Amino acid sequence: MTLTIMLQGTGSDVGKSVLVAGLCRALVRRGMRVRPFKPQNMSNNAAVTDDGGEIGRAQALQAIACKTPASVHMNPVLLKPQSDVGAQIIVQGKMKGAANTTYYCKNKHELLAKVVESFEILKKEADIIVVEGAGSPAEVNLRDHDIANMGFALATQTPVILIGDIDRGGVIASIVGTHTLLSDEDRHLIKGYIINKFRGDMSLFDDALNTITNHTGWKNIGILPFIESARKLPAEDAVILDHAEKNNQKNILIAVPMLSRIANFDDMDPLISEPDVEVRFIPPGEIIPANADLVILPGTKATRADLTFFRKQGWDIDLASHIRRGGTVLGICGGYQMLGNSVCDPEGIEGTPGDEAGLGYLNVRTVMNAEKKSHRQRRTANFLSVKHSVTKSTLAKPRGRIPNAPSFRATPKNWARQPKTIKLPVFTCTVYSRMILSG
Amino acid sequence: MKYLSQFRSGTLHKTSFAEQIENALDELAREMENFLDIDAILKIARGH
Numbered sequence: 413m414t415l416t417i418m419l420q421g422t423g424s425d426v427g428k429s430v431l432v433a434g435l436c437r438a439l440v441r442r443g444m445r446v447r448p449f450k451p452q453n454m455s456n457n458a459a460v461t462d463d464g465g466e467i468g469r470a471q472a473l474q475a476i477a478c479k480t481p482a483s484v485h486m487n488p489v490l491l492k493p494q495s496d497v498g499a500q501i502i503v504q505g506k507m508k509g510a511a512n513t514t515y516y517c518k519n520k521h522e523l524l525a526k527v528v529e530s531f532e533i534l535k536k537e538a539d540i541i542v543v544e545g546a547g548s549p550a551e552v553n554l555r556d557h558d559i560a561n562m563g564f565a566l567a568t569q570t571p572v573i574l575i576g577d578i579d580r581g582g583v584i585a586s587i588v589g590t591h592t593l594l595s596d597e598d599r600h601l602i603k604g605y606i607i608n609k610f611r612g613d614m615s616l617f618d619d620a621l622n623t624i625t626n627h628t629g630w631k632n633i634g635i636l637p638f639i640e641s642a643r644k645l646p647a648e649d650a651v652i653l654d655h656a657e658k659n660n661q662k663n664i665l666i667a668v669p670m671l672s673r674i675a676n677f678d679d680m681d682p683l684i685s686e687p688d689v690e691v692r693f694i695p696p697g698e699i700i701p702a703n704a705d706l707v708i709l710p711g712t713k714a715t716r717a718d719l720t721f722f723r724k725q726g727w728d729i730d731l732a733s734h735i736r737r738g739g740t741v742l743g744i745c746g747g748y749q750m751l752g753n754s755v756c757d758p759e760g761i762e763g764t765p766g767d768e769a770g771l772g773y774l775n776v777r778t779v780m781n782a783e784k785k786s787h788r789q790r791r792t793a794n795f796l797s798v799k800h801s802v803t804k805s806t807l808a809k810p811r812g813r814i815p816n817a818p819s820f821r822a823t824p825k826n827w828a829r830q831p832k833t834i835k836l837p838v839f840t841c842t843v844y845s846r847m848i849l850s851g
Numbered sequence: 852m853k854y855l856s857q858f859r860s861g862t863l864h865k866t867s868f869a870e871q872i873e874n875a876l877d878e879l880a881r882e883m884e885n886f887l888d889i890d891a892i893l894k895i896a897r898g899h
Contacts, residue, residue, distance in 0.1 A: 415896035434879035438889055441880055477876050540896060571895045603895045606887065634887035641878040644871060682868040 414535040416570045420545030420561055420602075422586035426577035427608045429470035430642045432544040436477040439540060447538040448474030451527040452489040452546055452560040454499065456675035456713045457646075460786040465505015466490060469678060470544070473646055485530035489523055489559065494673065494714050494762055504530060507784055520557045524567060527559055531568060543570055549598065550590040562598040572602045573633055579609035584620055591628040604631040609638045644685065646678035662690035667704035669694045669727050671718040671746075675711035679744060696721075700730035706740050707731060709747025715755050715778070716768035718746065728771060735773070743774075752776030 419435070421428045432448055439446045450471050459472035465484035475482035484505030491499040491511060501511040503526055534541055546560035549572075555562065565572050574590060576583040587605055594602075605624065607617065614635050621632050666683060670693050677693075684691045694700055700707060712718040722728060735741065743751045752770040756779045759765060770776070866874070883889065 415893065417892060417896040430879065431883070433876060434883045435887075435889075435892070437876045437880035438883045441877075441884075442889075473872070476872065477880075540893075571898065573892065573895065604891065631891065633891055636882065636886050639879060639882050641875040641882070644875040645879075646872075685868055685871055 414538055415540040416535075416543060416568065417540065418543035418545060418565050418570045418572045419575055419606075420549050420565075420572050421547070421575045422550065422577065422583070422590055423548045423580075426575050426580075427636075427642070428544050428546075428575055429474070430639075430645055431575060431606070431608065431636070432542050433470075433474045433477040433645065434639075434642075436474050436542050439542070440477070440479055444539045445537065446478045447480065447534045447541050448478060448486050448544065449531060449534055449541050450487045450544040450546070450560075451531075451564040452491065452523075453487050454491040454493060454546065456492050456673060456711075457678055458490065458492065458502070458676065460788045461486075461505060462788060463505065464786055464788075466502050466507075466786055467505065469646060469676070474542075474544075483534070485533045488527050488530035492675070492713050500713070505786075507782070517557055520559060520563075524559045524563065527564060528567060545572075548590065549574075550586075550593045552593050555595075555598075562594070562601065565601045566597060570601070574602050574605040574630070575608050576605060577608050578617075579611065579638065583607060584624055587624050587630075588627045591630070602628075602630055604633045606633050607635040610635050611638050646681050663688040664690070664706075665701060665704050666691045666706045666708060667694055667700050668692065668708045668710055669700060669722065669725070670696065671710060671712045672696070672721045673712045673714040673718055675713045675746065676744070677710055679710065680708070694727075696725050698725075700727055700734060702733070702737070704734060704739065706742060707734055709741065709743045709750055711745035711747060712750075713746070714762050715746040715749050715780075716757055716766070717763060719750050719755065719768050719770065722750065722771075731771065741773070748774075749776070749778040752778055754778070756780065 419428050419432055432450075436446045436448055448471055450468060453468035453471065455468045455470070457469040458466040459469045459482060461467055461472070461484050462481040463484055467482060467484055467487035468490055471487040472482045475486060488504050490502035492502065493499045494510070498510050498512050501508050501515070503523070531541070531543075543564070545565075549555075549558075549561040557563075562572075564570070574587060576587045591599060591602075605628070607621075610617070614637075617635060621635075624630070625632060664686075666680075666689060668677070668680060668691060680691045683689050692701065692704075731741065741751070743749075749755050750770055751773045753772055753775060754767055754770050754777050756767045756777065757763070757765055758779070759782060761780045761782060770778075
């Protein structure tokens with residue numbers, strides 16, 4: 413028999429992903445075969461699995477915690493937000509189209525079947541599956557079509573532990589409130605709770621534990637202090653970028669404009685971890701610092717819309733100034749495509765069909781199509797000097813989205829629009845920063 | 852760091868990023884063993 417346990421939260425960003433990763437590693441250290449699982453994730457931070465699909469990066473990290481290769485079955489439904497009302501939907505690693513609320517009403521049973529199918533596949537290779545919920549089960553307005561929290565737990569009879577975040581305040585109310593709002597059958601699935609991110613003297617919280625247990629009947633599984641090492645792990649929600657710290661003491665400044673649909677921003681994590689590097693995420697309305705050594709245009713889930721967004725912030729002017737000063741630019745995925753002459757989306761993959769003029773620094777034209785190919789590549793950091801004559805015709809030929817488009821390094825001398833030789837690194841965008849550091 | 856050093860000299864982290872992640876996961880696991888009742892979690896997972 414395979415054991416199963418699900419960690420749900422009283423809200424977003426209470427620490428579910430990190431606690432699942434930590435629990436997975438703790439159980440592995442006890443000698444168990446552990447697999448992570450998240451029925452449905454919503455994130456623009458995606459990782460490519462060994463079996464050639466995409467899952468949320470948090471599940472890829474949890475796979476590392478389990479010391480096992482990542483699989484599409486660890487996160488069978490992935491939603492990549494493209495606008496405030498729509499998202500690209502990835503099912504068992506492959507893109508299935510766009511999803512909105514009506515999509516869920518129509519396809520809940522089909523999606524839940526895929527989720528359970530993946531769950532059963534993982535169970536065959538594990539002693540225990542540690543499942544992560546999404547958001548909060550107390551969002552009872554979403555319950556009818558839910559497959560991420562109680563919809564999944566009830567269907568698979570997976571016991572649940574609820575996580576409350578004391579750092580944001582109101583933890584007693586959030587746990588008791590969750591208990592109050594759930595239906596009897598959902599409530600019955602919760603067997604205990606954890607207080608997360610505690611600072612200070614834990615004994616001061618004893619009375620609060622009694623209050624929670626008296627109101628809910630749930631067992632307290634423990635109180636976790638604010639764990640500093642958790643900050644070293646890649647974050648999944650872009651909300652964390654709002655709290656990034658400024659540090660003027662570091663030697664190298666890298667500026668990253670925060671695009672509205674920024675994707676895979678944890679590509680910067682290896683750079684952030686370097687003691688002498690400050691990676692500064694530039695919020696909308698702020699200018700790109702004139703003393704930046706390097707500007708990185710990150711990935712985005714809506715390249716054309718973010719081109720407009722980029723210009724609206726005046727960042728196109730800042731970038732041009734940076735280049736005139738002799739600054740260096742690195743583009744990743746959508747950021748790379750934005751640096752080209754145009755981004756064309758004739759099928760409306762990312763929104764309304766149409767073309768958008770790029771920033772025009774590279775003689776590259778991107779044409780998106782529905783099929784996306786994902787590969788994992790392990791490379792050493794070879795900046796391959798490619799004598800490649802970049803002409804409009806040669807670059808326009810491969811009609812199709814540039815999957816995992818290569819990042820590039822460009823200095824002012826190769827920023828001219830005329831065909832000329834550029835240096836193309838051989839690694840893919842999602843791993844570029846790791847490669848830079850190991851180079 | 853070789854790439855970054857073209858901008859300015861800096862101090863290189865002593866461990867690779869992958870090692871840093873491994874270390875962080877191990878530290879996190881130790882903290883969870885210290886502060887959570889992992890046996891209780893396993894009992895719940897067994898349906899007890």
